[in-house]
Amino acid sequence: MSKKSQQGITAKKEENFSEWFTQIVQRCELADLRSNVKGFLIFQPWSVLAMEKMYKILEEILQKKGHKPYWFPTLIPEKNLKKESEHLGGFTPEVFWVTHGGKKKFEEKLALRPTSETIIYPMFGIWIRSYNDLPFKVYQRANVFRYETKATRPFLRSREFHWIERHSAHSTEEDAFNQVKEDMKTTEEFLHDILGIPFIFFKRPEWDKFSGAARTFAADALNPDGKVIQQPSTHMISQKFSRAFDVKFKDKDGKDKYCYITCYGPAISRIFASVIITHGDNKGLKFPWEIAPTQVVIIPIDKKVKQKAEQLKRKIEKIASVEIDYSDKRPGEKFNYWEMKGVPIRIDLGLKDLEKNRITIFRRDLNRKEISVKSKDVKEPIENIVLKRIKEISKEFTKNLIKQADKVFENRVKEAKSIKEINSAIKEGAIVKCNFCSLEKDGEKCAEVIEKEIGAEVRGTKLDERQKPSGKCVICGKEANHIVYIAKSY
Amino acid sequence: MSKKSQQGITAKKEENFSEWFTQIVQRCELADLRSNVKGFLIFQPWSVLAMEKMYKILEEILQKKGHKPYWFPTLIPEKNLKKESEHLGGFTPEVFWVTHGGKKKFEEKLALRPTSETIIYPMFGIWIRSYNDLPFKVYQRANVFRYETKATRPFLRSREFHWIERHSAHSTEEDAFNQVKEDMKTTEEFLHDILGIPFIFFKRPEWDKFSGAARTFAADALNPDGKVIQQPSTHMISQKFSRAFDVKFKDKDGKDKYCYITCYGPAISRIFASVIITHGDNKGLKFPWEIAPTQVVIIPIDKKVKQKAEQLKRKIEKIASVEIDYSDKRPGEKFNYWEMKGVPIRIDLGLKDLEKNRITIFRRDLNRKEISVKSKDVKEPIENIVLKRIKEISKEFTKNLIKQADKVFENRVKEAKSIKEINSAIKEGAIVKCNFCSLEKDGEKCAEVIEKEIGAEVRGTKLDERQKPSGKCVICGKEANHIVYIAKSY
Numbered sequence: 001m002s003k004k005s006q007q008g009i010t011a012k013k014e015e016n017f018s019e020w021f022t023q024i025v026q027r028c029e030l031a032d033l034r035s036n037v038k039g040f041l042i043f044q045p046w047s048v049l050a051m052e053k054m055y056k057i058l059e060e061i062l063q064k065k066g067h068k069p070y071w072f073p074t075l076i077p078e079k080n081l082k083k084e085s086e087h088l089g090g091f092t093p094e095v096f097w098v099t100h101g102g103k104k105k106f107e108e109k110l111a112l113r114p115t116s117e118t119i120i121y122p123m124f125g126i127w128i129r130s131y132n133d134l135p136f137k138v139y140q141r142a143n144v145f146r147y148e149t150k151a152t153r154p155f156l157r158s159r160e161f162h163w164i165e166r167h168s169a170h171s172t173e174e175d176a177f178n179q180v181k182e183d184m185k186t187t188e189e190f191l192h193d194i195l196g197i198p199f200i201f202f203k204r205p206e207w208d209k210f211s212g213a214a215r216t217f218a219a220d221a222l223n224p225d226g227k228v229i230q231q232p233s234t235h236m237i238s239q240k241f242s243r244a245f246d247v248k249f250k251d252k253d254g255k256d257k258y259c260y261i262t263c264y265g266p267a268i269s270r271i272f273a274s275v276i277i278t279h280g281d282n283k284g285l286k287f288p289w290e291i292a293p294t295q296v297v298i299i300p301i302d303k304k305v306k307q308k309a310e311q312l313k314r315k316i317e318k319i320a321s322v323e324i325d326y327s328d329k330r331p332g333e334k335f336n337y338w339e340m341k342g343v344p345i346r347i348d349l350g351l352k353d354l355e356k357n358r359i360t361i362f363r364r365d366l367n368r369k370e371i372s373v374k375s376k377d378v379k380e381p382i383e384n385i386v387l388k389r390i391k392e393i394s395k396e397f398t399k400n401l402i403k404q405a406d407k408v409f410e411n412r413v414k415e416a417k418s419i420k421e422i423n424s425a426i427k428e429g430a431i432v433k434c435n436f437c438s439l440e441k442d443g444e445k446c447a448e449v450i451e452k453e454i455g456a457e458v459r460g461t462k463l464d465e466r467q468k469p470s471g472k473c474v475i476c477g478k479e480a481n482h483i484v485y486i487a488k489s490y
Numbered sequence: 491m492s493k494k495s496q497q498g499i500t501a502k503k504e505e506n507f508s509e510w511f512t513q514i515v516q517r518c519e520l521a522d523l524r525s526n527v528k529g530f531l532i533f534q535p536w537s538v539l540a541m542e543k544m545y546k547i548l549e550e551i552l553q554k555k556g557h558k559p560y561w562f563p564t565l566i567p568e569k570n571l572k573k574e575s576e577h578l579g580g581f582t583p584e585v586f587w588v589t590h591g592g593k594k595k596f597e598e599k600l601a602l603r604p605t606s607e608t609i610i611y612p613m614f615g616i617w618i619r620s621y622n623d624l625p626f627k628v629y630q631r632a633n634v635f636r637y638e639t640k641a642t643r644p645f646l647r648s649r650e651f652h653w654i655e656r657h658s659a660h661s662t663e664e665d666a667f668n669q670v671k672e673d674m675k676t677t678e679e680f681l682h683d684i685l686g687i688p689f690i691f692f693k694r695p696e697w698d699k700f701s702g703a704a705r706t707f708a709a710d711a712l713n714p715d716g717k718v719i720q721q722p723s724t725h726m727i728s729q730k731f732s733r734a735f736d737v738k739f740k741d742k743d744g745k746d747k748y749c750y751i752t753c754y755g756p757a758i759s760r761i762f763a764s765v766i767i768t769h770g771d772n773k774g775l776k777f778p779w780e781i782a783p784t785q786v787v788i789i790p791i792d793k794k795v796k797q798k799a800e801q802l803k804r805k806i807e808k809i810a811s812v813e814i815d816y817s818d819k820r821p822g823e824k825f826n827y828w829e830m831k832g833v834p835i836r837i838d839l840g841l842k843d844l845e846k847n848r849i850t851i852f853r854r855d856l857n858r859k860e861i862s863v864k865s866k867d868v869k870e871p872i873e874n875i876v877l878k879r880i881k882e883i884s885k886e887f888t889k890n891l892i893k894q895a896d897k898v899f900e901n902r903v904k905e906a907k908s909i910k911e912i913n914s915a916i917k918e919g920a921i922v923k924c925n926f927c928s929l930e931k932d933g934e935k936c937a938e939v940i941e942k943e944i945g946a947e948v949r950g951t952k953l954d955e956r957q958k959p960s961g962k963c964v965i966c967g968k969e970a971n972h973i974v975y976i977a978k979s980y
Contacts, residue, residue, distance in 0.1 A: 034616055035609060036570070037600070040563035042613060048559040069538040073530035074564075074602075074633060074650055075586075080526070096565075097590040098602065101637030102583040110527070112564075112588065112602075119525060123532060126524055143564060143633075147591030160564055 008336055009284050017225040021153075024276055028285050028341055031154045039152040039159035043269070046341065047155075049293035050275075051162065051268050055141060057290060058164055058190055058266060065182060067137040067166055072119050074142075075110040080118035084244040090211020091115070094146040096159075112145040116165055117212070117237070117263065121245035124169050128259065130250045131171050135179065136259075139166040155273035156229065156490065163267040169247055169259035176236060176260035180217055183234035183264040184463070187219050190266070191231060196288050196401040197221055197274045198409035199231055200431070200485060202460030205439045205447065214238035220459055220487065221274045222412060226429025228459060228487040231274060232266035278405050285342025286364050289397040295320040296390060297343045299334050301350035309349050312383050319391060320345075339364060344397050345390060359386050363393055365400040413485075419453065419474055422486055426456050431487045435480035437473035446475035450486060459485045498826055499774050507715040511643075514766055518775050518831055521644045529642040529649035533759070536831065537645075539783035540765075541652065541758050545631060547780060548654055548680050548756060555672060557627040557656055562609050564632075565600040570608035574734040580701020581605070584636040586649075602635040607702070607727070607753065610657050611735035618749065620740045621661050625669065626749075629656040645763035646719065646980065653757040659737055659749035666726060666750035670707055673724035673754040674953070677709050680756070681721060686778050686891040687711050687764045688899035689721055690921070690975060692950030695929045695937065704728035710949055710977065711764045712902060716919025718949060718977040721764060722756035768895050775832025776854050779887040785810040786880060787833045789824050791840035799839050802873050809881060810835075829854060834887050835880060849876050853883055855890040903975075908964055909943065912976055916946050921977045925970035927963035936965035940976060949975045 007027055011019040025031050030047040043051070059069065075098060081088045096112040099105060113119065120138065128136050145160050152158045166183070170176040184201050191197045199219040209216040210233065218233035242248070242258040251257050279286035289295060296316050300309045309324050316322040325334050331348070338346050339362075346362040353359060357374040359382055372389050374382040414430040416422040425432045437443050439461060447458040461482045469480040497517055501509040515521050520537040533541070549559065565588060571578045586602040589595060603609065610628065618626050633652050642648045656673070660666040674691050681687045689709040699706040700723065708723035732738070732748040741747050769776035779785060786806050790799045799814050806812040815824050821838070828836050829852075836852040843849060847864040849872055862879050864872040904920040906912040915922045927933050929951060937948040951972045959970040 032613065032616075035563055035613065036567055037563045037565050037609070040565065041561075042563065043561035045558035045560060048561055052559065068535035069542065070535060071531075071533035071538055071633075071652065073525055073527045073532065074635070075527050075530065077526055093592040095592060096588050096600075098586050099589045100587040100599075102585060102639075104637075109590075110586075119527070123522065123525065126522075143561075145564070147594075149592075162561065 008340055009282060012282055013224055013280065017223065020280075020282075021277065024280055024285060025154045030276070033154060039148060041154055041158050041160070043162075046293055047272060050287065050291045051272055053291040053293075054195075054268050054272065055164070057194060058186075058268070059139075059141065061186055061189060062139050062164070062166060065137075065186070066135070067139045067168075070120075070138050070140050072113075072116050072123075072140055072142070074113055076113055076116070076119045078109050078111060080122065081111055083118065084212050084241055086212045086240070088211075094148060096145050096147050113142070114144055114146050115265065116140065116142065116144075117167070117241060118245075120167050121241050121247055121261065124167075124242075124247045124259065124261075125245050128169055128247060128249050131252055134171045134249060134259065135168050135175060137166070137168040137179075139164055150490075153490075155269050155276070158269075161267055162269045163265055166264040168262050169242070169249075170262070171249060171251065171257070171259065173238070173260050176238070176262050179262045180234050180236055183232070183262070184217065186264075187232050187234075187266070191219065191221075191271060191274070192402070194288065194290050194398070195271065195275050196398055196405050197231070197271070197278050198406050200413075200459075200462055202485065203439070203463055204233075204460045205443060205458055205484075206441055207444045207447065208457075208460070210235045212237065212240055214240065217463070218460075220431070220485075221278070222409060222431060222487070223277055224429070226412075226426065226488055228431065228489050229270070229274060229277075230489070231271060232264060234264040235262060237261040237263060279401050280342070281367075283336075283367070284340030286401065287342040287344060288401055289344055289394050292342065292344050293321070294323050294341075294343050295394070296322040296345045296347065297338045298322065298324045298347045298349055299331060299338070300324065300326070301331050301348055301353075304351055305349045305354065308354060312347070312349070312386065315383050315387050316390060319387070320394065335362070339367075345393060347386065354382070357382055361386065361389060361393075363397070365393075365397045417474065419450070422450070422456070422474065423454050426454050426486070426488060431459075431485050432456075433467075433483055433485055434474045435469050435471055436482045436484040437476055437478045438481055439484070446473060449475050454486075456486050456488045459487055459489075461485075498830055499772060502772055503714055503770065507713065510770075510772075511767065514770055514775060515644045520766070523644060529638060531644055531648050531650075533652075536783055537762060540777065540781045541762055543781040543783075544685075544758050544762065545654070547684060548676075548758070549629070549631065551676055551680060552629050552654070552656060555627075555676065556625070557629045557658075560610075560628050560630050562603075562606050562613075562630055562632070564603055566603055566606070566609045568599050568601060570612065571601055573608065574702050574731055576702045576730070578701075584638060586635050586637050603632070604634055604636050605755065606630065606632065606634075606655055607657070607731060608735075611731050611737055611751065614657075614659050614732075614737045614749070614751075615735050618659055618737060618739050621742055624661045624739060624749065625658050625665060627656070627658040627669075629654055640980075643980075645759050645766070648759075651757055652759045653755055656754040658752050659732070659739075660752070661739060661741065661747070661749065663728070663750050666728070666752050669752045670724050670726055673722070673752070674707065676754075677722050677724075677756070681709065681711075681761060681764070682892070684778065684780050684888065685761065685765050686888055686895050687721070687761070687768050688896050690903075690949075690952055692975065693929070693953055694723075694950045695933060695948055695974075696931055697934045697937065698947075698950070700725045702727065702730055704730065707953070708950070710921070710975075711768070712899060712921060712977070713767055714919070716902075716916065716978055718921065718979050719760070719764060719767075720979070721761060722754060724754040725752060727751040727753060769891050770832070771857075773826075773857070774830030776891065777832040777834060778891055779834055779884050782832065782834050783811070784813050784831075784833050785884070786812040786835045786837060787828045788812065788814045788837045788839055789821060789828070790814065790816070791821050791838055791843075794841055795839045795844065798844060802837070802839070802876065805873050805877050806880060809877070810884065825852070829857075835883060837876065844872070847872055851876065851879060851883075853887070855883075855887045906964065909940070912940070912946070912964065913944050916944050916976070916978060921949075921975050922946075923957075923973055923975055924964045925959050925961055926972045926974040927966055927968045928971055929974070936963060939965050944976075946976050946978045949977055949979075951975075
């Protein structure tokens with residue numbers, strides 16, 4: 001354990017979010033920034049173990065929905081990127097270029113993949129023959145590279161990050177759009193129901209699309225500093241890329257047609273940032289149950305309980321990941337340490353308690369101690385009573401985190417009727433709902449006004465928005481066609 | 491399914507190994523070589539699913555042995571590589587260099603990691619403080635890059651491959667050597683006991699070490715063409731790298747000392763090649779039970795058995811990965827297809843059989859059909875009888891593969907007393923045992939003679955060799971100090 005991790009978290013999340021986040025990353029030993037590669041992280045065991053669990057869960061979801069796993073090359077020839085001009089334009093400024101192998105200079109430089117459309121879709125062109133092959137759904141777990149010129153921040157923005165990218169080809173636009181909706185569902189299942197991260201899925205304005213996409217849909221989560229952070233996005237690539245890379249199929253009518261393509265890119269390392277930010281408190285991390293590297297920690301208060309601790313561990317490890325803290329620290333230090341590390345359940349094993357047939361459990365979801373007691377008329381050993389309680393808590397745990405997070409989020413979505421109201425709501429750290437003229441090119445000027453005067457962005461419209469737009473656009477006063485959401489971002 | 495996979499394997503493994511391997515890779519849809527990045531593969535679902543299982547198994551083994559998972563940056567500044575001159579010399583010719591980010595030329599070029607010593611050990615220098623921190627054991631799952639100038643072959647040698655690298659720092663040379671022995675044990679557990687790959691672990695000669703290592707130990711598996719293929723290697727890096735990267739610790743005596751470092755690099759994609767090669771036959775692949783993407787396939791012979799097939803699937807999926815082949819192919823085509831794909835157990839579900847309370851099982855380990863029958867006096871449904879049988883077969887399956895593979899391997903290790911005998915044994919595709927003068931620099935000349943005259947290499951000595959060297963070196967006639975093994979390689 002490093003010296004840093006011996007200190008607790010001293011910054012307050014609500015007062016100095018930035019410092020709080022930095023302390024969490026360092027003191028919980030999630031990532032080390034001291035390598036000499038600028039903008040790159042070293043991901044440490046406590047984050048890697050959680051992110052590996054995240055990968056496993058998301059890959060299972062994608063496989064169940066019919067996606068097959070591939071590993072595509074990390075290097076992509078420049079000519080592939082040039083085939084789709086908008087995509088190239090969007091990504092070129094941030095491509096890392098490989099120009100030499102040993103001492104040999106390559107005739108054509110190779111891109112370190114910033115994303116893999118341009119290496120995957122040419123293969124779609126080879127693999128897909130007829131309507132029978134569609135939908136064709138693939139994914140890969142991969143590290144991707146972007147030469148970010150903005151300031152990097154651990155997990156949130158770095159020059160190498162770890163994600164899954166999902167790509168698919170469809171025979172009709174409708175089928176492709178159903179895939180986009182499936183991606184939104186996947187995001188809901190994964191980010192909200194398993195990880196407890198609240199977000200809104202937006203249809204992005206025309207001027208804020210993925211390079212080369214017909215339409216982009218993206219999830220925004222909200223940080224305590226009032227800035228939104230873009231989480232997974234899904235894109236109707238439509239037929240642009242299939243024309244560029246010749247992805248055709250023979251339809252039932254015998255005609256050759258271009259496929260409709262969609263893609264979706266959940267960045268595991270960035271989603272992990274939202275896990276930290278959403279649930280963490282001034283004591284430290286709080287892991288949702290399913291991804292906690294260690295789900296239960298046993299603290300032996302006295303040396304004499306070692307045998308009991310080992311017995312209990314053997315029982316618990318059948319239902320949860322568990323470890324015993326045998327370190328030399330005082331019990332109080334151990335309590336603080338494991339609360340900081342975000343372990344869901346702590347079991348304090350003391351001799352006096354055991355003599356009274358009691359075991360104390362601390363649960364991090366509610367930051368509360370509770371005592372399991374074996375009454376005299378019960379034959380079961382106390383371990384079994386604790387085990388049952390762990391099972392119960394494990395089922396409530398993430399639900400409690402979700403409830404708390406949803407409440408915070410809902411309170412921060414506000415409505416505004418004028419630019420003045422938007423301004424003051426944004427200052428309070430809100431996502432602001434208002435009437436707006438247009439998400440197409442016409443609306444960009446109004447968005448620029450908002451950006452210039454308030455420093456906030458039009459994030460888009462909600463697909464399942466229940467309210468109807470009424471009256472005028474808050475900026476230009478023309479008739480409002482949309483209810484949009486406005487927020488600050490990084 | 492592609493047209494290729496509709497053809498069976500036509501080449502004979504024992505007659506034309508190279509063509510057989512190419513057909514397996516293509517027709518079983520393991521990898522596609524048609525991307526336009528030279529020397530790079532697209533790994534397809536059937537291999538990725540197996541390799542993901544391999545990762546999971548090996549990571550669990552390493553974690554149990556006290557290694558913690560990290561993700562280090564893929565890019566390494568050139569100056570890091572320059573710090574250890576031997577290492578640099580060994581790897582420079584095959585480094586891919588990143589020179590630009592967007593349009594900006596970097597002041598210092600960055601290497602795409604060929605291996606990660608030079609980015610990990612500087613961090614060891616930061617993280618390790620005292621003897622209490624030792625041993626310090628880390629691993630990472632990673633893709634690595636080598637600009638190979640030799641001909642590439644799928645899984646066996648390509649410019650990007652997928653591996654795990656394990657690194658550790660120790661307080662004494664003895665402790666470091668125990669780690670090397672642990673790596674050998676890990677290799678035995680993983681490659682032999684789980685994957686069924688026979689190999690010999692060699693101490694490599696002085697002239698065939700990992701660049702920068704004091705000593706290299708490596709496993710050689712044997713291909714049917716009589717060539718060995720190097721599998722995981724473990725290296726006593728000793729104190730060379732700890733001096734170069736300043737990896738010191740305060741010992742119990744209060745003195746600052748350099749750590750002893752070891753590393754170990756099992757290449758998952760290359761080990762997968764040995765899985766294919768060791769167990770595959772002229773019908774196609776044979777997967778060891780634990781890593782088969784699909785462990786059981788159900789073939790409904792008649793359309794009327796669909797309900798029964800689904801019932802059976804639901805029962806089997808609790809103990810194995812299972813799918814039902816509902817495709818339009820004839821049963822015979824399905825049989826051939828799944829035998830080629832190497833699925834361990836096939837269940838042929840026919841109406842006539844079911845009426846007689848019988849179910850036919852085909853097991854790929856023994857290439858044999860057997861029939862599960864429910865006799866009249868048994869109350870259990872036939873599905874439960876099949877389920878029990880699957881459980882039994884799953885336990886024998888890999889053992890049968892191991893038995894077959896070990897027998898083949900043992901028969902191909904031969905002894906020789908002269909260069910003539912070596913030559914004829916090598917021509918028969920053997921690994922040849924003989925007396926040899928020295929593994930240190932003195933012996934290199936004799937090794938060169940063998941290479942020149944026979945085209946074979948001295949692979950090293952076995953650590954647990956039972957025989958004692960006796961008499962003279964087969965080449966120079968000086969006193970023999972070792973029993974070495976000689977073989978051809980790629």
